[in-house]
Amino acid sequence: MEVEKGTKMGFEETELRLGLPGNGGGGTEGGESAKKRGFSATVDLKLNLSSKEGGDDTNHEKTQTENNLLATDPAKPPAKAQVVGWPPVRSFRKNMLAVQKSSTDQGSAEKVPGGNATFVKVSMVGAPYLRKVDLKNYKSYHELSGALGELLSSFTIGNCGSHGTKDFLNESRLIDLLNGTDYVPTYEDKDGDWMLVGDVPWDMFVESCKRLRIMKGTEATGLAPRAMEKCKNRSFK
Amino acid sequence: MNYFPDEVLEHIFDFVTSQRDRNSVSQVCKPWYKIESSSRQKVFVGNCYAISPERVIERFPGLKSITLKGKPHFADFNLVPHDWGGFVHPWIDAFARNNMGLEELKLKRMVISDDSLELISRSFANFKSLVLVSCEGFSTDGLAAIASNCSFLRELDLQENDVEDHRGHWLSCFPDTCTSLVSLNFACLKGDVNLAALVRLVARSPNLRSLRLNHAVPLDILQKILMRAPHLVDLGVGSYVHDPDSETYNKLVTALRKCKSVKSLSGFLEAAPQCLPAFHLICPNLTSLNLSYAPGIHGTELRKLIRHCRKLQRLWILDCIGDEGLEVVAATCKDLQEIRVFPSDPFVGNAAVTEVGLVALSSGCPKLHSILYFCQQMTNAALITVAKNSPNFTRFRLCILDPTKPDAVTNQPLDEGFGAIVQSCKGLRRLSMSGLLTDQVFLYIGMYAEQLEMISIAFAGDTDKGMQYLLNGCKKLRKLEIRDCPFGNAALLMDVGKYETMRSLWMSSCNVTLGGCKSLAKKMPMLNVEIINETDQMDISADDEQKVEKMFLYRTLAGRRKDAPEFVWTL
Numbered sequence: 001m002e003v004e005k006g007t008k009m010g011f012e013e014t015e016l017r018l019g020l021p022g023n024g025g026g027g028t029e030g031g032e033s034a035k036k037r038g039f040s041a042t043v044d045l046k047l048n049l050s051s052k053e054g055g056d057d058t059n060h061e062k063t064q065t066e067n068n069l070l071a072t073d074p075a076k077p078p079a080k081a082q083v084v085g086w087p088p089v090r091s092f093r094k095n096m097l098a099v100q101k102s103s104t105d106q107g108s109a110e111k112v113p114g115g116n117a118t119f120v121k122v123s124m125v126g127a128p129y130l131r132k133v134d135l136k137n138y139k140s141y142h143e144l145s146g147a148l149g150e151l152l153s154s155f156t157i158g159n160c161g162s163h164g165t166k167d168f169l170n171e172s173r174l175i176d177l178l179n180g181t182d183y184v185p186t187y188e189d190k191d192g193d194w195m196l197v198g199d200v201p202w203d204m205f206v207e208s209c210k211r212l213r214i215m216k217g218t219e220a221t222g223l224a225p226r227a228m229e230k231c232k233n234r235s236f237k
Numbered sequence: 238m239n240y241f242p243d244e245v246l247e248h249i250f251d252f253v254t255s256q257r258d259r260n261s262v263s264q265v266c267k268p269w270y271k272i273e274s275s276s277r278q279k280v281f282v283g284n285c286y287a288i289s290p291e292r293v294i295e296r297f298p299g300l301k302s303i304t305l306k307g308k309p310h311f312a313d314f315n316l317v318p319h320d321w322g323g324f325v326h327p328w329i330d331a332f333a334r335n336n337m338g339l340e341e342l343k344l345k346r347m348v349i350s351d352d353s354l355e356l357i358s359r360s361f362a363n364f365k366s367l368v369l370v371s372c373e374g375f376s377t378d379g380l381a382a383i384a385s386n387c388s389f390l391r392e393l394d395l396q397e398n399d400v401e402d403h404r405g406h407w408l409s410c411f412p413d414t415c416t417s418l419v420s421l422n423f424a425c426l427k428g429d430v431n432l433a434a435l436v437r438l439v440a441r442s443p444n445l446r447s448l449r450l451n452h453a454v455p456l457d458i459l460q461k462i463l464m465r466a467p468h469l470v471d472l473g474v475g476s477y478v479h480d481p482d483s484e485t486y487n488k489l490v491t492a493l494r495k496c497k498s499v500k501s502l503s504g505f506l507e508a509a510p511q512c513l514p515a516f517h518l519i520c521p522n523l524t525s526l527n528l529s530y531a532p533g534i535h536g537t538e539l540r541k542l543i544r545h546c547r548k549l550q551r552l553w554i555l556d557c558i559g560d561e562g563l564e565v566v567a568a569t570c571k572d573l574q575e576i577r578v579f580p581s582d583p584f585v586g587n588a589a590v591t592e593v594g595l596v597a598l599s600s601g602c603p604k605l606h607s608i609l610y611f612c613q614q615m616t617n618a619a620l621i622t623v624a625k626n627s628p629n630f631t632r633f634r635l636c637i638l639d640p641t642k643p644d645a646v647t648n649q650p651l652d653e654g655f656g657a658i659v660q661s662c663k664g665l666r667r668l669s670m671s672g673l674l675t676d677q678v679f680l681y682i683g684m685y686a687e688q689l690e691m692i693s694i695a696f697a698g699d700t701d702k703g704m705q706y707l708l709n710g711c712k713k714l715r716k717l718e719i720r721d722c723p724f725g726n727a728a729l730l731m732d733v734g735k736y737e738t739m740r741s742l743w744m745s746s747c748n749v750t751l752g753g754c755k756s757l758a759k760k761m762p763m764l765n766v767e768i769i770n771e772t773d774q775m776d777i778s779a780d781d782e783q784k785v786e787k788m789f790l791y792r793t794l795a796g797r798r799k800d801a802p803e804f805v806w807t808l
Binding site: 083084085086087088089090091092093096097100101103 | 311313314315316371397398399425506507529530532533579580581582611636638640669693695720
């Protein structure tokens with residue numbers, strides 16, 4: 001059984017799997033059951049394991065292809081599939097190691113703040129419940145956008161079509177390709193104002209963000225007209 | 238047995254401390270039941286939903302110490318939704334209302350709020366010990382309440398909890414009159430602590446024997462602490478970064494020379510390896526070493542450290558130690574009983590240890606009986622060798638990062654290897670397996686694993702037979718947790734009475750259907766059969782043929798629980 005090697009997904013992928021709906025089954029029936037439930041692997045790249053030869057290979061392949069299409073960046077090789085809750089390492093430990101790793105990666109020799117976690121609520125219009133993300137887990141808007149895209153793609157219906165990508169936050173926009181609806185990520189800052197995500201430097205954003213809200217483009221008028229215009233004019237591949 | 242007055246019996250029962258033994262004592266006859274129940278001080282509740290707090294209080298009015306466990310084990314791996322349950326408040330509330338003389342509380346995988354912590358601190362005048370393991374729902378404010386109000390606090394032990402950190406002054410809340418601390422562990426806290434208050438607290442705690450610091454405590458403070466607490470037995474170093482040529486470092490070395498009692502060492506949440514030689518002084522006495530949160534310690538510095546630890550009995554380490562490092566362990570630590578090798582990069586899955594390290598450990602460490610091993614690959618040959626070398630395993634948990642990987646050499650399933658383990662290790666009580674596994678391995682387990690109490694299975698098996706072999710064969714099974722296996726209703730319903738002899742069963746991403754679960758719930762009223770439904774796709778009127786994503790069932794005397802969230806249905 002081959003698992004595609006590739007760029008690492010980054011811990012934020014796993015972070016997002018906290019209680020995500022739509023945990024498709026793995027195992028030999030994985031592909032089939034995942035399809036049955038219509039999870040369509042948009043949420044996590046469930047390791048689709050076909051431990052037997054023949055038989056389920058077609059299903060396996062199909063879901064695997066879906067998985068590939070859903071890689072957040074189609075330009076990169078498909079990332080190694082990650083399974084929810086695997087490896088079975090306590091999330092405390094995973095988070096701790098991730099924090100330690102990111103601080104080493106930054107080459108900082110000084111004391112790691114250990115990240116007072118900066119959990120903020122994330123709401124999305126129409127979603128039945130809110131989520132929380134730790135902003136300290138991300139180093140840039142790009143990482144956050146990927147994370148939010150995955151987190152909230154479960155609230156949008158169905159597949160992602162042939163592009164697979166939620167093209168998010170190039171200009172701070174989340175665009176649902178299928179629905180053709182525009183989504184705008186906004187946040188409430190320390191002053192209580194609702195701001196468009198992406199205007200200020202990342203660190204400043206993390207300091208001032210109290211909560212996140214993914215609005216529909218139509219709701220977000222008045223926030224950033226320029227950005228919305230840009231988005232409407234963009235050409236899709 | 239009417240010859241002895243009650244007081245004599247009670248005195249005799251005082252010598253019976255294990256819960257299992259006391260349970261047996263209480264079943265001998267009615268008078269013994271009465272005396273034992275009224276005198277029992279310590280109770281362990283493995284599933285907080287198995288019994289109501291009122292019932293526990295009624296039976297054990299003299300209760301002073303209670304251990305409660307909440308969420309299923311797989312909650313550790315994000316398989317259980319956040320608000321599933323495990324709320325401790327009803328217990329605290331009941332104890333407070335009934336004026337119980339609670340002194341010790343130990344919780345694992347439960348949700349405890351600041352309000353509950355405050356209630357504890359105000360309701361139990363003799364409260365002495367709070368141990369929280371993998372819990373959540375509270376902040377440093379709750380800790381401040383405990384610190385402020387528990388005048389006789391001996392132990393505050395926080396292990397791997399998710400604590401909301403208000404950068405509190407909770408440490409400063411220990412009054413000057415509090416001098417009773419024996420054990421303080423706040424290694425899991427993410428925020429800063431008042432360092433001056435910490436040093437003063439240590440200085441006025443002559444009985445302090447166990448201290449585990451978080452990352453916010455730097456080396457110079459560590460040095461001050463050690464000067465004031467030379468009798469420490471268990472030390473968790475926080476941040477260990479400094480210039481080895483500095484005076485602070487020299488002072489630390491002096492302080493460490495005075496700490497002749499340290500037997501257990503952990504932490505190094507951030508470490509400068511060049512400062513490690515200071516600890517070589519401590520190493521020869523160590524029986525327990527936990528470097529599993531110290532990714533900064535590896536390679537030659539790590540091996541140097543290990544070579545000084547000849548008395549080690551317990552080692553928790555990251556896989557960056559490599560097979561080579563494990564060979565050093567095997568050559569040095571002849572008293573080793575327990576080892577845990579964690580992945581240093583759990584998100585990518587490139588473990589640095591293989592079957593070679595495992596075999597080395599089993600060859601070199603004759604007393605090894607408990608292992609948790611995350612590795613890159615495994616072979617049947619290695620497992621068979623391990624089985625031969627180490628028939629004494631009581632806990633054997635192997636996790637291959639690629640979950641259905643076959644034998645790395647022969648490409649066969651790992652059935653034979655695990656079969657050898659269960660056949661040889663007759664005292665095996667806990668087992669986790671991974672790798673490519675067919676129904677055959679379950680046949681072996683059912684045949685040989687007579688003492689098995691807990692088993693975790695993932696991505697294994699071919700047909701219902703696998704689970705059936707297990708349920709049929711393992712008479713002492715208490716906890717079974719399964720994910721992503723092709724087991725369905727035929728297995729689930731084969732022996733429904735079995736589940737009343739067990740604490741719990743977890744099945745997720747398997748083939749059991751709603752109909753199967755309903756049928757089980759109907760036949761077994763003493764079980765709570767919970768369906769955890771996170772999507773909107775399934776509702777209670779759904780087709781019985783639909784597969785259930787997550788099912789958790791457990792025996793209970795308390796009936797359906799009242800605190801279940803919307804997405805949990807008890808059938």
